[in-house]
Amino acid sequence: MGRAPCCEKVGLKRGRWTAEEDEILRKYVEANGEGSWRSLPKNAGLLRCGKSCRLRWINYLRSDLKRGNISAQEEEIIINLHASLGNRWSLIAGHLPGRTDNEIKNYWNSHLSRKIQSFRPTKFIPPAVAAAVRRTGRRTARSVAKKNKNSELKGGGGAANTPVPMPTTPTPEKEALSSTAEWQDKDNSCNVIPESSPLEERLMESLGAAGTEESEIRNTTPVFSVTEEMEMENGDLCLDDIMEDLNGIVGLDEERESPGKIEERESESCRNVDSGEKGSSGNGNHVVDDRGSWKSIGEWNLMSSPGNSWEWDWCHDDDTLRGGNEEWGQEENTLSWLWDGDTATGDCTDGDSEMDRRREKHNAMLSWLMS
DNA sequence: AACATCAGCAACCGCACGAGT
DNA sequence: TACTCGTGCGGTTGCTGATGT
Numbered sequence: 001m002g003r004a005p006c007c008e009k010v011g012l013k014r015g016r017w018t019a020e021e022d023e024i025l026r027k028y029v030e031a032n033g034e035g036s037w038r039s040l041p042k043n044a045g046l047l048r049c050g051k052s053c054r055l056r057w058i059n060y061l062r063s064d065l066k067r068g069n070i071s072a073q074e075e076e077i078i079i080n081l082h083a084s085l086g087n088r089w090s091l092i093a094g095h096l097p098g099r100t101d102n103e104i105k106n107y108w109n110s111h112l113s114r115k116i117q118s119f120r121p122t123k124f125i126p127p128a129v130a131a132a133v134r135r136t137g138r139r140t141a142r143s144v145a146k147k148n149k150n151s152e153l154k155g156g157g158g159a160a161n162t163p164v165p166m167p168t169t170p171t172p173e174k175e176a177l178s179s180t181a182e183w184q185d186k187d188n189s190c191n192v193i194p195e196s197s198p199l200e201e202r203l204m205e206s207l208g209a210a211g212t213e214e215s216e217i218r219n220t221t222p223v224f225s226v227t228e229e230m231e232m233e234n235g236d237l238c239l240d241d242i243m244e245d246l247n248g249i250v251g252l253d254e255e256r257e258s259p260g261k262i263e264e265r266e267s268e269s270c271r272n273v274d275s276g277e278k279g280s281s282g283n284g285n286h287v288v289d290d291r292g293s294w295k296s297i298g299e300w301n302l303m304s305s306p307g308n309s310w311e312w313d314w315c316h317d318d319d320t321l322r323g324g325n326e327e328w329g330q331e332e333n334t335l336s337w338l339w340d341g342d343t344a345t346g347d348c349t350d351g352d353s354e355m356d357r358r359r360e361k362h363n364a365m366l367s368w369l370m371s
Numbered sequence: 372a373a374c375a376t377c378a379g380c381a382a383c384c385g386c387a388c389g390a391g392t
Numbered sequence: 393t394a395c396t397c398g399t400g401c402g403g404t405t406g407c408t409g410a411t412g413t
Contacts, residue, residue, distance in 0.1 A: 006387055016381075016407080038398065054399075055382065090401060100402075376412075383405070391397080 013047045017056055025053055026061050059100045066098025070107050078104060079112065152250060 013021075028044035034057065037050035046053060059065075070078070074096055081092045089101035089108075096104065 014383075036398085049383090051384090051399085052382075057383075058400095087402065102381080105402075156379055372405085372413085376410100378410080379408090381405105381407085385401105385405105387401080389397105389401090390399100392395085 011047065012041075012049055013051075013107075014052070015051075017048075017060075021048065022056070022061060025056060029057055029061070059102045064098055065100065070099075072110075073111070073160075074099070077105075078108065082108065082112075 017025075024044055025040075025048075028040065028046075032040075032043075032056075037054040040053050041048045042048070042055075048056075077090060077095060083093055085091050087105075089105040093099050093101040093104050106328055208279055
């Protein structure tokens with residue numbers, strides 16, 4: 001049974017509120033208090049949906065709202081809170097008296113996300129920040145896409161220190177654009193973090209730059225992209241390279257697996273990749289068993305089918321442990337969007353080398369992992 | 372001056388959740 | 393236990409003014 005609409009929409013006014021409507025709503029709420037939003041329009045004589053009234057009151061008419069621009073201090077608070085809370089705008093707003101979640105959300109999407117995207121993406125960006133950037137709304141994405149249309153400089157990318165939710169399979173048009181393939185410089189060149197912003201300072205902190213000469217950090221921080229020295233071995237994707245980098249930067253290593261899970265996996269006769277011995281390898285938890293090669297990140301396992309170095313799919317522990325091989329193809333768990341055709345990793349012309357394509361794939365995976 | 376594009380923001384939509392019945 | 397209702401939240405849309413060409 002479908003749920004009844006929150007209000008009878010026929011005959012109700014929509015769009016911008018007029019001063020008269022504001023006045024009616026204000027007087028009514030001041031006289032009767034907040035709440036009972038559904039019945040409010042009828043009682044107050046407004047031709048508006050109750051939800052619309054509530055929104056108008058909360059975001060605009062409340063007397064305790066702070067007007068004016070977001071201050072630098074507030075911006076810093078937003079950045080800090082967003083790094084730990086993610087897109088929980090109402091929680092963030094709770095720390096900023098007089099500011100609404102909608103206001104903060106808009107400010108983030110229109111100001112902060114753009115600031116963050118202005119960072120050259122081959123530098124490490126704190127995970128939550130980058131992840132949030134990828135999650136930002138259509139407008140920002142559209143604007144950035146337009147903005148980048150004629151530019152070689154691509155925005156986005158990076159990784160997060162908030163709990164990283166397992167992403168649903170992104171649509172190619174939405175998410176492939178945010179993969180490394182888009183933002184990576186064509187020449188994989190090392191780039192420079194812009195100076196002089198609170199956000200940039202936060203980035204430095206996140207890089208663990210304490211005690212290090214800023215200019216050194218700024219100019220020598222390991223670039224998170226495939227370079228000549230990050231090559232593939234024997235023609236295969238060096239996932240271990242990626243994982244080493246991830247371990248070094250976001251500390252994935254320590255939380256990779258509980259001892260219990262390792263035991264469970266050992267009991268499944270996993271062989272070490274390099275030695276052929278049972279159990280996970282010393283470097284992260286890259287193992288090979290009869291289902292292929294796989295790595296673990298938290299409860300999620302990145303797996304490749306036997307004999308196919310490039311087809312890396314995500315599988316949850318639950319599925320892995322119960323032998324969920326048949327579920328690897330679940331749409332929501334797959335990474336295949338990263339390289340389903342050339343559109344996801346940039347147009348690869350016939351003239352591109354196989355190594356270039358591998359680098360692009362490597363980078364695409366890397367950026368995805370970091371997010 | 373006219374048009375196109377961009378940026379900011381208010382408002383809407385759909386979903387989730389808790390309380391009440 | 394199942395259902396409805398009220399509310400809150402996050403994502404998305406679209407309007408409008410500013411800016412660029």
